[in-house]
Amino acid sequence: MQAGQSAGGHRQRGFVLLELAIAGLIALLFAVWAAGAWKREMQQAGVNAHHAWMDGVRAAAQRYLQRYDGRLTPDSPAAALADAGYADWRSPSIAEFKADGLLPQGYPETGPMRARADITVGPVSGCQTDCVLQALVHGVLWRDGDGGNYGWRALASQWLLAAGGKGGQVSSNAPQFVRGPSFSWKNPPREGVQPLPEGTVALLAAGLSGKEDYLRVRDKRDPDFQGGMRVKGDIGTEGSVSASAYLSIGARAVRAEACPEEGVIAQEQAGGLLFCRYGSWRTAPGAGGGFSTNSRHGCMTPEKTSTANPVTKGCWCPAGYVMLRISDSGVASASEASGRTIGYLCVD
Known part of the structure; x- marks a missing residue:
């Protein structure tokens, strides 16, 4: 009897050990999954932060194009903006943007993932004449030693999602281009530089779209202002002036x-x-008004209706006007009840 009980006890302890092992394995799997999820979230947060930083550089490049558009052409010498602090206008740096006031002084020169960003300025790919300058802001996401084949692909994909369709990359399918949904730039980005590596991500600052935000001399577009406008000088027009509401004259x-x-x-x-x-x-003609007087009823008709001048509110003309008799009817006698009525027009 005791031997049977002892064997049963051993079997129970064996089941307990097996259950503990299974529970431990499940806990380990959850820990590994949680660690992986945490790593992915941290990686995504870093990619999002890098895109936000890089988009700030793109906005500065947009302002750069707008500020110096009138001074630059694709054939301008490298030192064309030396007086503004740029060693080579075709490849301005973040430090030069900060010195020129296009970026805040505290703006970091490297991204949240310790990645750099370079700026390349040039014409639209394939343009021959009257070319518009654009700026390509580009860089790689991985740190030295972290750019394995899968690593950079995953990071670049996450970054493109963060860019919301406005970013591009150098892919293995077309390494000769930096390409995105809305732009395509040759790789290498300009003559005399090395091709950008696969996994490079980029944003484009387009000079033409920046110009469209502003009115220009002899611009033929309708600005369609939605608010009020004040002008200190004279306004001249070769066409008509139309007002849907009131016209106020202050002079x-x-x-x-x-x-x-x-x-x-x-x-x-x-x-x-x-x-x-x-x-x-x-x-204006007719602005002096007119009136009539009656020999028996004065500034009224026999029916007691006023015949006063609507301008002066009485039976007289405004100062500077002359009364011109335009009508005379009736008889001025004591026997005539209606009396004599004389009408006047006030003329200038």
């Missing part, structure tokens, strides 16, 4: 005084508009 003038330019308009001190005609300020 004040006095009728009959000398005016500066034929055809200009001003506001009269007492209200109304004045036009510059024949060297003096005059009112």
Whole structure:
């Protein structure tokens, strides 16, 4: 009886050891999975940070193209911007951008993954005449010793996802190009330099798109401003001026005084508009109004309706106007109930 119990106890202890081994194996698998997931998340965070840093350099390159567009052509000598602090305008550095105010002074010159970025400025690939300058910001993600075949491919793929379709790379399928969904640049990026290695990632600062953000002299586009606009100087047009709302005139003038330019308009001190005609300020035709008077009822009709001048609110003309009789009817007698009515027009 005791021997049977002893054998059963050994079997139970064996099952417990097996269960512990299985539990330990499962725990180990979870630990390995968690460590791998953590590493991938850290790697993705580093790639995202590197893209954000590199995009800041791209924005500086965009400002560089906008600032010096008028001074550069594809044939300009390397020292064309030496006075602005650039040793070779075709390959400006981050340090030169910082010195020129295109990047903040505290901007890091290496990315979060200790990777560098270089800038190459040149015309669009294949352009022959009237070429637009562009800037290619490029670099590799891996550190020395970490660029295994799978490593750089994984990093480059993650970086391209972070770029949201605006980035490019040098791939094994087409190593002669730095290519992305929206651009293609020959590799090597310019004459006299080494080809960029596979896995190089890049962003493009396009000079033409930068110009489109600004109006230029003799620009034919409609700016379609969505807010107000103030101008201190004169505005001239060879076409018509149209206002969908009100037109406000701030200039004040006095009728009959000398005016500066034929055809200009001003506001009269007492209200109304004045036009510059024949060297003096005059009112618009008919602006003096008109009225009528009645011998029995004064500034009214027999029906007690006012006949006052709408301009002066009475039966008289504005100052400087002359009464011109335009009508005369009725009889001015005590026996005539309607009386005599005389109409006047106030003329300049």
